[in-house]
Amino acid sequence: MSVGAHQAVMLEQAVAGLNVGAGGTYVDCTFGRGGHSRRVLELLGRGGRLIALDRDPDAIKAGAAISDTRFTLLYGRFGGLHALLARAGVGKADGILLDLGVSSPQLDDAARGFSFRFDAPLDMRMDTSRGMTAAQWLSTADESEIREVIKNHGEERFAKQIAAAIVAARSRGDLGGTRQLAALVAHAVPAREPRQDPATRTFQALRIHLNQELEELSLVLPQCVDLLNPGGRLVVISFHSLEDRIVKRFMRDAAAGARLPERLPVRSRELPQPLMRLIGKARRPDANEIARNPRSRSATLRVAERK
Numbered sequence: 001m002s003v004g005a006h007q008a009v010m011l012e013q014a015v016a017g018l019n020v021g022a023g024g025t026y027v028d029c030t031f032g033r034g035g036h037s038r039r040v041l042e043l044l045g046r047g048g049r050l051i052a053l054d055r056d057p058d059a060i061k062a063g064a065a066i067s068d069t070r071f072t073l074l075y076g077r078f079g080g081l082h083a084l085l086a087r088a089g090v091g092k093a094d095g096i097l098l099d100l101g102v103s104s105p106q107l108d109d110a111a112r113g114f115s116f117r118f119d120a121p122l123d124m125r126m127d128t129s130r131g132m133t134a135a136q137w138l139s140t141a142d143e144s145e146i147r148e149v150i151k152n153h154g155e156e157r158f159a160k161q162i163a164a165a166i167v168a169a170r171s172r173g174d175l176g177g178t179r180q181l182a183a184l185v186a187h188a189v190p191a192r193e194p195r196q197d198p199a200t201r202t203f204q205a206l207r208i209h210l211n212q213e214l215e216e217l218s219l220v221l222p223q224c225v226d227l228l229n230p231g232g233r234l235v236v237i238s239f240h241s242l243e244d245r246i247v248k249r250f251m252r253d254a255a256a257g258a259r260l261p262e263r264l265p266v267r268s269r270e271l272p273q274p275l276m277r278l279i280g281k282a283r284r285p286d287a288n289e290i291a292r293n294p295r296s297r298s299a300t301l302r303v304a305e306r307k
């Protein structure tokens with residue numbers, strides 16, 4: 001695959017989950033390089049509409065290649081979905097897709113600083129036009145803050161040792177770029193996990209923190225419930241347990257409705273009704289897809305329908 005391309009993960013299952021109707025309005029919250037968006041456009045009729053968004057200016061530039069009157073591409077964060085859609089004149093949708101995390105072009109562009117496969121400045125912002133880079137954050141954050149981020153967002157057992165090593169390197173003026181950080185983490189971590197670079201968890205943690213990925217996810221999910229028409233589908237592909245936990249709990253609670261103590265003098269039809277219904281169980285990519293596209297290996301897809 002060439003640099004700049006992205007192989008859409010669980011493409012057919014995700015688009016089937018959206019249950020695209022020819023004349024419906026759909027929202028792809030994570031355009032990336034438009035793998036899912038293009039497939040939705042193939043299924044839409046002339047009266048259908050697809051609104052896609054991304055916070056990465058490079059994704060927006062790449063999307064300019066799609067010339068289709070049914071398609072609108074918006075630059076922005078999905079945490080502000082309601083307002084973004086309102087500005088585009090969209091009040092309701094029949095399906096919303098979230099394919100979370102970073103795209104292959106983001107990982108494969110050395111200058112973005114997401115990957116320690118290349119040596120690059122520590123940037124890691126999805127939106128390169130605003131916010132703090134990883135280098136800026138690491139040069140100013142308290143040791144305890146660095147430790148908590150690496151522990152909580154990287155589920156890293158050795159966060160304490162890594163944070164201490166980062167602060168020691170910083171005080172020597174020796175923090176450097178991606179490779180140097182990866183080497184420093186490897187040195188600080190006493191145990192190795194099979195098939196995983198010791199720096200993977202720390203890089204994941206920094207990326208999640210800097211881009212406020214979990215906050216964005218928690219903000220968008222309730223907005224999706226408000227925006228979906230009855231029968232409209234919410235499809236989410238997540239890539240690690242922190243994300244999937246948020247999605248799973250949200251969908252489960254939305255499908256459960258109000259839970260009140262037993263024996264309250266209230267008729268069940270008077271209780272707030274469930275807002276969503278779960279569609280099937282969590283799904284994972286099959287072995288063929290994982291062999292073809294190893295980046296799909298940690299994907300989990302969940303679907304829920306607005307009642």
Ligand SMILES: C[S@@+](CC[C@H](N)C(=O)[O-])C[C@H]1O[C@@H](n2cnc3c(N)ncnc32)[C@H](O)[C@@H]1O
Pocket residue numbers: 006007008009029030031032033034035036037053054055056059076077078079099100101102103104126216
């Ligand atoms: C895994 S990629 C999506 C790939 C896409 N489905 C495709 O097939 O090409 C995730 C994309 O979502 C974007 N993204 C992540 N968090 C975002 C947010 N909070 N708001 C808007 N875009 C976001 C990233 O910049 C990235 O381009």
